[in-house]
Amino acid sequence: MQNAERKYAGTLLGCAVGDAVGLCYQFAHLPGEKREPLESFSYLPFGRYPPGQYSDDTDMTLAIVRAILERGEVSGPSIAKEFVRMWETCPVVDPGISCSDAIEALIRGAPWDGSGTSEGRAGNGTAMRASPIGLWDYDDMEKLRRDSEIQSVITHKDRRAVAGAIAVAAAVAYNVKNGELDCENFISFIKAECRIDGGGPYLQYLDDMPKLLGMPEAEAISIIARAGQEQRFSGSHITPFVVPTVLVSLYAFLKHPDSFLDALALVYRAGGDIDTTGAITGAISGSCLGAEQIPKHLKEGVLNGEYIAELARKLWQAKQERHGVRR
Ligand SMILES: [Mg+2]
Known part of the structure; x- marks a missing residue:
């Protein structure tokens, strides 16, 4: 398998694994219940879901891959169609409110750039x-x-939401393109893409990232948790607000660039919206380390793991074909 190809699989499987383990931990917030150290997809309650179940994060990620494969390009109408199909045919687990509102608007007939x-x-x-x-x-x-x-605009018009999506896509792009991680280069690369409307809060904290990486983890997380928030917010967990979500995922990856599990464990410790911070951190870490560095029991245990790996192969193949490269 070529180097970049294994990173495609690492990204999509990393997203699913980070999401699925995060989902398990979200159900483990009962008083007195102990968290297992990333050993299995336990904790899903009462047989409600199959083992390795992931949530809306992975479902929507895979919907975008399918839309790209169908059209050979990123197309708003195709992605919107896949979102609607997913909403109507899958039991989407724990969907976000804005995404639900936007997809319901699509179902009622709104255009992809108006929903x-x-x-x-x-x-x-x-x-x-x-x-x-x-x-x-x-x-x-x-x-x-x-x-x-x-x-992004299919579900969110807010510019900070668009800029956050660009920052995550840029992190994955950097990792696919580059062999070894250079922390300083990585930060500069993301910053260059965030110099857009809505990118301000990311730029500010990316400037501070070397300092955050040098301080004790709990202190750094409590600073990141408040990033871009109104002053009255005093929580130290990561809310579903896009700015801290993206920043804590970048922080976790940069803190543990050589270990998929250590990066994930950090965002689970940070708490809050951990299926999403898990999905993003898993995708970024997987895009750097490749699928083979995701522990076997997790990538084989995650729901639809073979299908996800197959989608990654097809996306890689489609990318090669688009550029006329002989495989
Ligand atoms: Mg979710």
Whole structure:
């Protein structure tokens, strides 16, 4: 398997695994219940879901991959159609409110570029599903920004939500393109893509990232948790607001660039919206380390793991074909 090809599989399987383990842990917030250290997909309650079940983050990510495969490009109408199909045919687990509102608007007949929720609703629904754009456009950053905007506005018009999706796609693109991680280069690369309307809060904290990486983890997380929030917010967990969600995922990856599990464990410790921080961190870490560094029991135990790996192969193949490269 070529180097970049294994990173495609690492990204999509990493997203699903991070999401699925995060989902298990969300159900483990009962008093006195102990968390197992990422050993299994236990804790899903009462047989409600099959083992390895993931949530809306992975469902929407895979919907974008299918839409790209269908059209050979990133197309707003195709992605919107896949979202609607997914909503009508799958039992989507734990969907976000803005995504639900936007997809219900699509079902009622809104156009793909009119369905997104209004400015001010800056949840993490665009960033959680951004990784396929990084895989598809890793060699063309202008296109990456354009395609990220297309996939984002279907559910969110808020510019911070669009910029967050661009930051995640850019992180994946950097990892697919580059062999070894250079922390300073990585930060500069993401910053260059965030110099857009809505990118301000990301730029501010990316500037501080080296300092955050140097301080004790709990202190850094409590700073990131408040990033871009109104001053009265005093929580230390990661809310579903897009700015801290994206920043904590980048932080976790940069803190543990060599370990998929250590990066994930960090975002689970940070708490809050951990299926989404797990999905994004898993995708970014998987895009750097490749599928073989995701523990076997997790990538084989996640629901639909073989199907997800097959989608990654098809996306890689489609990317090669688009560029006329003989395989
Ligand atoms: Mg979710």
